Amino acid sequence: MELIGLHEEQSLALNHLRKESLDIYNRLHSTAEDIEFVRTVRLTYQHLPILPNQRCGLWYVDPQMARQEPAYFKSTDGHFGNWSFNLRRPNLHLLSMIVSQGGMILVDSTRSGKRIPDALSKTVPIWCAVINRAVQRKYPDKHKADWDLELYCPSGTVSAQEKSQIEARLDGWVDSLVGSSYILSDLFRPLHPFWITPSTSVFPSLDPGPTQRFYPIVCVSASKQIQEGMERRTNGFVYVQGSGDDHELWGMGLTPKLFWTYQDELLRASRSELPELIKSLLGPCIMATQPLHREWGMKPTPIIQVGGRILICSTSAIPTDFSGTIPGIASRTSFLIVSASSALIGGGFEADNVLRLQMADGRKDQILYLQSILPRSMAFIESRLSRGESVCVCCDSGKDASVGVALAALQLFFDDKGASATTHEEQDTLRHTATKQSISTRLQWIISSRPEANPSRATLKRVNEYILTSPSFRRQRGVE
Numbered sequence: 001m002e003l004i005g006l007h008e009e010q011s012l013a014l015n016h017l018r019k020e021s022l023d024i025y026n027r028l029h030s031t032a033e034d035i036e037f038v039r040t041v042r043l044t045y046q047h048l049p050i051l052p053n054q055r056c057g058l059w060y061v062d063p064q065m066a067r068q069e070p071a072y073f074k075s076t077d078g079h080f081g082n083w084s085f086n087l088r089r090p091n092l093h094l095l096s097m098i099v100s101q102g103g104m105i106l107v108d109s110t111r112s113g114k115r116i117p118d119a120l121s122k123t124v125p126i127w128c129a130v131i132n133r134a135v136q137r138k139y140p141d142k143h144k145a146d147w148d149l150e151l152y153c154p155s156g157t158v159s160a161q162e163k164s165q166i167e168a169r170l171d172g173w174v175d176s177l178v179g180s181s182y183i184l185s186d187l188f189r190p191l192h193p194f195w196i197t198p199s200t201s202v203f204p205s206l207d208p209g210p211t212q213r214f215y216p217i218v219c220v221s222a223s224k225q226i227q228e229g230m231e232r233r234t235n236g237f238v239y240v241q242g243s244g245d246d247h248e249l250w251g252m253g254l255t256p257k258l259f260w261t262y263q264d265e266l267l268r269a270s271r272s273e274l275p276e277l278i279k280s281l282l283g284p285c286i287m288a289t290q291p292l293h294r295e296w297g298m299k300p301t302p303i304i305q306v307g308g309r310i311l312i313c314s315t316s317a318i319p320t321d322f323s324g325t326i327p328g329i330a331s332r333t334s335f336l337i338v339s340a341s342s343a344l345i346g347g348g349f350e351a352d353n354v355l356r357l358q359m360a361d362g363r364k365d366q367i368l369y370l371q372s373i374l375p376r377s378m379a380f381i382e383s384r385l386s387r388g389e390s391v392c393v394c395c396d397s398g399k400d401a402s403v404g405v406a407l408a409a410l411q412l413f414f415d416d417k418g419a420s421a422t423t424h425e426e427q428d429t430l431r432h433t434a435t436k437q438s439i440s441t442r443l444q445w446i447i448s449s450r451p452e453a454n455p456s457r458a459t460l461k462r463v464n465e466y467i468l469t470s471p472s473f474r475r476q477r478g479v480e
Contacts, residue, residue: 021230021240022250024278025271028259029233030243031059032267034222037198038107041220047208048218049101051094053108053119058256059244060222061107069097070452071106078122083166085130085173087180087444093451095131095185102208103216109223111242112230114157115197120219121157126166126173128152128191128217131184133174139186148190148214157195181305181444193217198224253282295319300326300392301450303406305418309390310381310406312450314398315339326392334384336377337394338401353389355380359401369401370462377405378412382427385413385420399452403443404459410442411467418445434467 038060042050052061054072071094077084098104106124110117129151136147151167177184192214194204198221206216223241224231231239247254252275259266262281269277298317302308308329315337326333334353341358357376360368381391391409395402411434413421421427443460446453455463 021238023238023271024250024252024254025274026230026238026240027243027247027250028266028274029237030223030240031259032263033233033239034060034109034198034224034243035062037224038220038222041105041196041203041218044203045105045206045218047101048103048105048206048216049097050105050107052256053106055256056117056242056244057106057108057222059247059259060109063257063260067097067104069094072454073106073108073119073123073127075110075118075123078118078126080162083122083126083169085126085177087176087182087440088447089454090177090180090182090447091127091451092182092184092448095187098191098215098217099185099187102212103206103218105218105220107220107222109221109242109244111245112226112228115199115225116154116157116195116219116221117242120195120221121154122166124217124219125151125153125158125193126170128193129170130173130177131187132190133170134177134184135187135190137174138178138184148192152193154195181441182448187215189214191215191217193219195219195221197221252278254278258282296327299328300394302329302390303410303445303449305445305448306410306414306420307418309385309414309420310409311390311392312398312402312406312446312453313392313394314402315341315394315396317398318394329390331388331390333390333392334380335392335394336380336405338373338377338405339394339396341396353384366458366462369404369459370466373401374405374408374462374466378408381405381409382413386422398450399454400456400459403446403450403453403455404463406446407439407443407455407460408463408466410445411439414442416441431467436464436468439464439467 038050042065049067050061050065051067051069051071052058054070057071071091072089073091074086074089076082077086077089094104106120108117108120129149132147133149136144136149151163151170153163153166189212194206194216196203196218204216204218206212206218223243224239226239226241230241233239244256247256254266258281265277265281266274296317296319298313300311300313300317303310303312311326311329311333332353335355337354337356338359339356355376357373359365359373377393384391393402393406393409395405412427412430415421415426415430416438421430443455
């Protein structure tokens with residue numbers, strides 16, 4: 001009986017801790033505390049641009065101070081035994097900024113149990129080492145004779161054994177990068193990661209100037225390490241380490257963008273007032289996802305390797321006065337819109353050069369994408385390309401569904417050099433000779449032009465299945 005009672009007490013205690021960890025009041029005030037630390041780091045290195053690491057880092061960096069270049073260093077690429085330089089997330093677009101600005105500050109956070117997230121302690125160090133080695137190999141010259149090729153990891157976080165295991169894989173990742181279709185720019189100096197956490201007593205000295213022998217990549221872990229993950233504060237909240245992580249679980253629909261827009265109101269609200277306040281803010285936020293601008297919010301991204309014949313954008317970038325044209329694009333453009341929204345936006349959506357396809361929810365979404373969205377999209381794109389038109393593919397995020405459609409089109413209608421396949425015989429050849437590698441190469445074309453492209457694993461699986469599997473077999477198997 002005593003054991004049962006002890007078990008019940010422990011269960012109640014764990015439930016209480018979980019409730020406090022998911023409490024949005026605790027989360028927002030913990031985030032605000034971490035933001036002050038990030039601001040201290042920013043003031044120390046005012047000469048360096050600051051970027052949030054997607055997604056968690058977005059909670060800790062003021063978007064008005066942050067650079068707009070997307071940075072996506074995923075923790076899973078640094079998990080033990082799963083180390084990777086992932087060609088789906090090469091972050092090569094950051095190099096020009098690093099060279100022009102002399103380095104960068106990258107902000108992320110992690111939950112209890114760790115001082116530094118794997119994204120900063122291993123994924124970024126791998127990235128730096130692979131880039132340095134690839135640049136030396138691709139651009140050999142005298143000044144790179146003593147080029148720093150070391151793998152640097154934070155001491156006390158990454159063991160010597162794990163570091164050694166990662167080092168053994170570096171040259172293989174370099175081979176993959178150098179052999180890819182990505183364009184790797186030269187660097188004047190190697191990249192060198194540094195780490196700062198709230199427990200850092202002395203920040204590294206990184207004075208700008210020509211004497212600096214490296215480009216500093218300052219990795220900032222924003223949250224204070226708490227062994228239990230939570231710590232009570234005297235001003236009425238429980239500090240939650242890594243409070244910005246997995247906001248879908250606790251945010252009630254709140255996003256980093258909405259948080260920064262209404263930060264003062266959210267932090268002034270009491271715990272009991274917060275749910276209603278957030279509910280009231282979400283209405284205008286949802287409306288804001290619909291285009292309310294008369295001009296293009298952000299022009300579609302042309303895929304350079306195919307001469308801009310395929311473009312990608314988000315539906316929110318499309319203006320209300322949509323006329324079916326894109327300023328600055330000489331050729332006639334047709335639009336393929338893949339969206340979860342049932343609302344038709346703007347009169348131009350009724351134009352004869354627009355095809356709108358609606359996504360579904362959950363598991364049905366993947367079946368629909370494979371068996372309807374992709375086939376109908378390819379038929380539309382083929383007909384428009386045959387007329388000499390370009391095709392702009394849009395989805396709600398501009399990162400996932402539209403990227404999958406564009407990827408399939410690049411494989412089926414453009415050869416390995418980016419030339420258009422104009423006959424059915426040429427297109428049949430492209431389909432029959434397609435491989436996972438050829439599809440991966442074309443994904444690299446997309447990411448080179450549009451770094452924010454981030455198709456889900458499910459989307460990529462459906463594209464591979466559509467191209468590499470016969471239609472009869474797809475219908476029998478469905479979606480796994």
